[in-house]
Every structure is written in structure tokens, then in C-alpha cells.
Amino acid sequence: MSTGVRRRMGVEERRKQLIGVALELFSQRSPDEVSIDEIAAAAGISRPLVYHYFPGKLSLYEAALKRAAQDLAGRFDEPHEGPLGDRLRRVMRRFFDFVDEHGPGFSALMRGGPAVGSSATNALIDAVRQAAYVQILSHLEVDDPPARLELVVRSWISLAESTALIWLDGRRIPRAELEVQLVHDFAALAAVSAAYDEEMAGVVRRMIKDEPPDGAFADLAARLITLAS
Incomplete structure (x- = not known):
């Protein structure tokens, strides 16, 4: 799981990272039980920044599901x-x-x-x-x-x-x-x-x-x- 110091990423790189983090969390627990706050923490970014790349958990879930x-x-x-x-x-x-x-x-x-x-x-x-x-x-x-x-x-x-x-x-x-x-x-x-x-x-x-x-x-x-x- 990706954790640690924040660093600058390009838009596509950050989206891929968030999808990967979400996939790992969704693989451990039902997506209903995983919060945006957990995804943000695992990615090492703020909650608002997650929403900058995805409108909400549903859109992030769908992107993870597509992969x-x-x-x-x-x-x-x-x-x-x-x-x-x-x-x-x-x-x-x-x-x-x-x-x-x-x-x-x-x-x-x-x-x-x-x-x-x-x-x-x-x-x-x-x-x-x-x-x-x-x-x-x-x-x-x-x-x-x-x-x-x-x-x-x-x-x-x-x-x-x-x-x-x-x-x-x-x-x-x-x-x-x-x-x-x-x-x-x-x-x-x-x-x-x-x-x-x-x-x-x-x-x-x-x-x-x-x-x-x-x-x-x-x-x-x-x-x-x-x-x-």
C-alpha cells in the first residue's frame, strides 16, 4: 500500500496511484466499508485532493473496477x-x-x-x-x-x-x-x-x-x- 511523504505527481500518475490504492483497500474489505479519508491517507494526500481527481467514491470505485x-x-x-x-x-x-x-x-x-x-x-x-x-x-x-x-x-x-x-x-x-x-x-x-x-x-x-x-x-x-x- 502506498504511504509516506507527499510528492508531486502528474495528473495521470496520481490517478493511477489512487486507483491502485483503492483496489488494494477494496480487496481487503467491502468497498462500502472503505472511506475517502482512508484512501487519502493510504495515498499520502489530503481528502480534498482525492476529490480533485475523482468526484466521489463511486467514480473512484468505477475506475478501480475498470482496471x-x-x-x-x-x-x-x-x-x-x-x-x-x-x-x-x-x-x-x-x-x-x-x-x-x-x-x-x-x-x-x-x-x-x-x-x-x-x-x-x-x-x-x-x-x-x-x-x-x-x-x-x-x-x-x-x-x-x-x-x-x-x-x-x-x-x-x-x-x-x-x-x-x-x-x-x-x-x-x-x-x-x-x-x-x-x-x-x-x-x-x-x-x-x-x-x-x-x-x-x-x-x-x-x-x-x-x-x-x-x-x-x-x-x-x-x-x-x-x-x-
């Missing part, structure tokens, strides 16, 4: 190399890294915080979800997704969000297990949809075509077989 949203969207970027199950597992690891680092802020955003409900905030959240959606489709090598595939991918993104929120409330399930479980959830959602639609069946066949015997999707199949036996 966090860009970070979160970037967590879904993954090279198109190796089995899909392994790629999704790496994505989930980075996703939970973000949730772990920004727990209270992530929770406040999804459950209701000072900026929730504003069009700017909703647009940022939707942009993250859309970035995740586009990334998953690119890994499935689908440009024009059928309705059932869109349903599967968007449902899975919502499931990842809700799983992360539940995990934050006590962290009663080991994080590593949830990361793998969400990869299995994706495969399960796709498989169920494939049972009703031949186009989805083709997507699933491509998903598992290059999966190794010890891969994430094979692990799910083995668990289900064991359960049924």
Missing part, C-alpha cells in the same frame, strides 16, 4: 496448446487467483456494492463475461455457436462466478478441488446438451478427441464409471 475487470478478463486468455481440459484448468487457476486476491471487492461487485446498478458497472461486468465467452468459443474452434452451445458456455461462466462467491464464504472446500470440479462441470454440461443435439455431439467429440488418458475429462469419466459400478 480489475481488465485484469479479470485477461485471466481467460490461454494459448491454444495442449488438451482442452488442461487449458480450462489453467484458466480456472488464474480465475481463482484473482478471486483470492480481490475477495471482498469481487464479492461486493457480484452481490451488490456502491457502484452496482450503474450502467458503467454493469457494462464492465458484461464485458468480462463476454471476454470469457469469446475465449471459450475460440478454444472450441466455433465461430457461429448454435443455441445450445451458447447456453452451455454462458451457464458455465455463471456457475464459475457463483462457485467463487460460495467458496469465499468460509472457503470450506479446497480451492484446487473446485478448480478441477469446474472443468468437469463444463464437460458435464456439454455432454448433457450433446445427448439432445447432434451439433453439440460433434462439439463434444472434438473436445475429447485429443484428451490424454490422464486428462481432466478422462478423470471425470473414470469417476462417473466408478460411481455407477
